[in-house]
Amino acid sequence: MNIEIYTKDFCIWCDRAKSLLESKNLSFTEIDLSDDSVRSEFYSKLGEGVKTVPQIFMDNKRIGGFQELVRWFADGN
Secondary structure, three states, rough: EEEEEEEEEOOHHHHHHHHHHHHHOOOEEEEOOOOOOHHHHHHHHHOOOOOOEEEEEOOEEEEHHHHHHHHHHHHOO
16 A cells, blocks of 8 residues: 655644554655645645645545544544
């Protein structure tokens, strides 16, 4: 499984998402969006009114943020 997580510095939800993935022994690629202009461009490309990090993608499918990741695992994934 290819997992990408888009994060920024000093983001507790990003840290929690990474810890959850690590607790499941899942490797991931972290993409740093700490630069405001880079993050803004990412949000624009993503659309859907998303304005938060982390944003987690599994096999190029957007799962969402931390809460959606928790639900994804709770649903048996």
